[in-house]
Amino acid sequence: MIRNTFAAILLASAATLAALPAQAQETFDAKQTDAVRKIVRDYLMEHPEVIGEAIESLREKMRAQAESDAKKAIESRKDEIFSDVNDPVAGNAKGDVVVVEFFDYNCPYCKVVLDPMMEAVKADGKVKVVFKDMPILSEDSLTAARVALAAKKLGKYDDVHRAMMKFRGKLDEKTIFRLVGEAGANVDQIKKEMMAPEIEKQIRKNIELAHALDISSTPSFVVAGADGKAARTMSGAIEGQVFKQLFDITRKGGRLTGAN
Structure with a gap:
C-alpha cells in the first residue's frame, strides 16, 4: 500500500511536471526540476511494475465510481427503469423480483440468453x-x-419478439418483415405504426437511460426487488442457473447465502 501510494505520487508529479507549459516550469529551480525527473525515472526503472499497479488502481477507482453513479441513477430513475407502462413485459407482472434487459435484435448474445432467462x-x-x-x-x-x-x-409483441430473437443470422429489413408475417402479425399495420413519434421517443429514452446506468453493451441487465431495492447491473450471456441465483440473492436484500 505504501509503495503504491509513493508510486502514485511520483507518477502524478511526473505527469504534472510534463504537462506544465514552459513559462510555468521556469518557476522551478533548474536543479529542482532535474531532481524530480531523476527521482521519478530512477524509481520507475527500479520498479517498473508499479506503473501497471497504478494503472490498475486507477481502473478500480473508475469502476467503483461508475458503480456508485449507476446505483444513484437506479434509485433516482427507478420508475423509468422498472415501471414504464410503454415497455413490453413478460413473466409475472406482480413479481417480487424484476429483471430489466437492454438488448439489440442483432446481438447474438441476446439471442443466446433468451431461453435460459425465460426458463x-x-x-x-x-x-x-x-x-x-x-x-x-x-x-x-x-x-x-x-x-x-x-x-x-x-x-403481437410476444410472437414478433420471439420470431426475431430466434432467427440466427443478421436481421435485415426484408427478413424482419418476413418474420413479422410468419409470426401472424399484419405487416402493413406494423409498417404504419412503427414510425409513430412515441416509438422513436421510447427508443431514444431507453438509450439515454442505458447511458445514465453506464450500460454500453448488450445484453445488459438490471436485477432488483419490485421496489427497486437490492439492484445490480450485469452484462453478457448469463446462464440460467446464474439467473436463479440472482433471484435468490435479490430476495435476500442483495446478500449472498450465508452472508451476515
Whole structure:
C-alpha cells in the first residue's frame, strides 16, 4: 500500500511536471526540476511494475465510481427503469423480483440468453421481465426495435419478439418483415405504426437511460426487488442457473447465502 501510494505520487508529479507549459516550469529551480525527473525515472526503472499497479488502481477507482453513479441513477430513475407502462413485459407482472434487459435484435448474445432467462423466470414464477430495446449495432437493429414496439401496440409483441430473437443470422429489413408475417402479425399495420413519434421517443429514452446506468453493451441487465431495492447491473450471456441465483440473492436484500 505504501509503495503504491509513493508510486502514485511520483507518477502524478511526473505527469504534472510534463504537462506544465514552459513559462510555468521556469518557476522551478533548474536543479529542482532535474531532481524530480531523476527521482521519478530512477524509481520507475527500479520498479517498473508499479506503473501497471497504478494503472490498475486507477481502473478500480473508475469502476467503483461508475458503480456508485449507476446505483444513484437506479434509485433516482427507478420508475423509468422498472415501471414504464410503454415497455413490453413478460413473466409475472406482480413479481417480487424484476429483471430489466437492454438488448439489440442483432446481438447474438441476446439471442443466446433468451431461453435460459425465460426458463429461469418460468420456473421461479415470481419474476417480472422488462424488455428495453437498445438498438446500437445497426440501422436494421433500429428497424427491428421499431417493428417490435409497433407489434406491442397491436397485441403481437410476444410472437414478433420471439420470431426475431430466434432467427440466427443478421436481421435485415426484408427478413424482419418476413418474420413479422410468419409470426401472424399484419405487416402493413406494423409498417404504419412503427414510425409513430412515441416509438422513436421510447427508443431514444431507453438509450439515454442505458447511458445514465453506464450500460454500453448488450445484453445488459438490471436485477432488483419490485421496489427497486437490492439492484445490480450485469452484462453478457448469463446462464440460467446464474439467473436463479440472482433471484435468490435479490430476495435476500442483495446478500449472498450465508452472508451476515
